[in-house]
Amino acid sequence: MGIALTLSVVGLVAGAFANSVALDTSVEAAAANAPSGGLYAVRSLRLPLIQIVTGALFATTPLVVGVSWTLPAYLWFVWLTVTLMITDLDSKLIPNRILFPGTAVGAVLLVLGALFDGQPEAIVRAVGGGIASFLVLYVVARLARGDFGLGDVKLALLLGMFTAYQGWEELVVGLFAAFILGGVVSIVLLVTGSRHRKDSIPFGPFLVAGAYLALTWGSDIASWYTATSP
Numbered sequence: 577m578g579i580a581l582t583l584s585v586v587g588l589v590a591g592a593f594a595n596s597v598a599l600d601t602s603v604e605a606a607a608a609n610a611p612s613g614g615l616y617a618v619r620s621l622r623l624p625l626i627q628i629v630t631g632a633l634f635a636t637t638p639l640v641v642g643v644s645w646t647l648p649a650y651l652w653f654v655w656l657t658v659t660l661m662i663t664d665l666d667s668k669l670i671p672n673r674i675l676f677p678g679t680a681v682g683a684v685l686l687v688l689g690a691l692f693d694g695q696p697e698a699i700v701r702a703v704g705g706g707i708a709s710f711l712v713l714y715v716v717a718r719l720a721r722g723d724f725g726l727g728d729v730k731l732a733l734l735l736g737m738f739t740a741y742q743g744w745e746e747l748v749v750g751l752f753a754a755f756i757l758g759g760v761v762s763i764v765l766l767v768t769g770s771r772h773r774k775d776s777i778p779f780g781p782f783l784v785a786g787a788y789l790a791l792t793w794g795s796d797i798a799s800w801y802t803a804t805s806p
Contacts (some may be wrong), residue, residue: 579643580635581653587634590655591627593662598662601671633788640792641742646689652682653738657784660731670727679734686741690697698741705740705747706733712751724754728779740796746794753797754786756780 633654641650656678660670690699713732717724740747758779765771790797 579638583637584631584635586651587631587654588627591630592623592633594630594655594659594662595623595626597659597674598666598757601663601667601669601674611743611772626658630655631800633658640697644689645692646686646741649682649689650738652678652685653734655683656734656778657787658772661781661784664727664778668725668776668778670731672727672730675727675730675734677736682734683737686737690741701744702737702741705744708740709733709736709747709751724779728783731780731783735783739787742791743795745798746790749794749797750787750790752786753789754783757785758782 616746634651637650637654640649656674659674660678663674664670686702687699690696690702709732710729713729714725717726717729735750736747739750758777761782762771762777763775766773771777
């Protein structure tokens with residue numbers, strides 16, 4: 577209970593910082609005539625909303641991944657993915673200047689945590705998962721012929737690394753969940769008229785949501801699917 581409360585407070589501060597970083601990116605995107613919307617359009621609510629979500633995610637992270645040397649890596653992962661989700665919703669961008677150094681820091685923290693936890697084999701799995709996830713999204717982007725952003729492809733490397741660290745089942749569930757969530761939401765938006773066929777919908781938030789779902793229930797979902805499959 578104590579660590580959850582402490583991390584929730586840390587998460588509130590981290591959420592404010594994520595909002596500040598994302599706002600800077602949105603302002604730059606607007607200056608470059610990139611579309612801005614999403615959370616950028618609800619300025620009065622966005623800061624407390626982002627802080628509450630980030631605080632809740634920080635508080636629940638130890639329950640999901642456990643209290644171990646890799647916990648700092650996953651807290652960093654939460655902050656980074658929250659920031660990237662906001663920028664994608666704001667301006668349909670996953671900026672390299674946030675993603676690249678953020679991924680590098682996350683990788684270092686994950687490797688150090690694995691070594692201190694005595695799980696060097698998990699490092700190999702994380703690297704393999706990151707590469708596999710990147711390649712899957714790259715193929716999808718090539719087939720989509722411009723309808724799928726390369727930012728999502730690069731984001732997949734980060735997500736694949738952190739989901740695969742927990743297990744191959746989490747990696748697979750995360751990818752499938754992202755496409756299912758993205759498909760369902762897109763259909764709902766089209767049916768309700770909120771979006772039109774030619775409108776682009778940011779896919780980064782669905783990738784992140786799929787990864788969160790996989791980290792939390794990936795093993796259970798995989799077991800259920802295996803048990804119910806003919």
